[in-house]
Amino acid sequence: MIYVDPLVEYEGIPWKGRKGRPQSCHLFTDGAPAELMRFAFSIRLPLAWYQPSPPASWPHFDLSPTWRARAIEAGAREVSHREGVEIRRAVRAAR
16 A cells, blocks of 8 residues: 655755745555555656665655645545554564
8 A cells, every 4th residue: 555644844944946834745655665666656756756765764755745646646545644653663563
């Protein structure tokens, strides 16, 4: 399954000339990283946004609000922050 967690505002991070507080969320899976990559490819998500593990604590994509909406339209399941943490913990424990 592919998941997206809630958007979070990040203060003080410039995003190519955008004003205000940029928002971001995570796109991740409870399966193999290949599943995540296939989904990303299917929605034409920029691969530069991929955060492999390591150095990230788990493989994921950082998404803007527009890309989050596209991911949801393509079938990603919305989860709360807490649910996302629980899913990632379960995946780590299974490995």
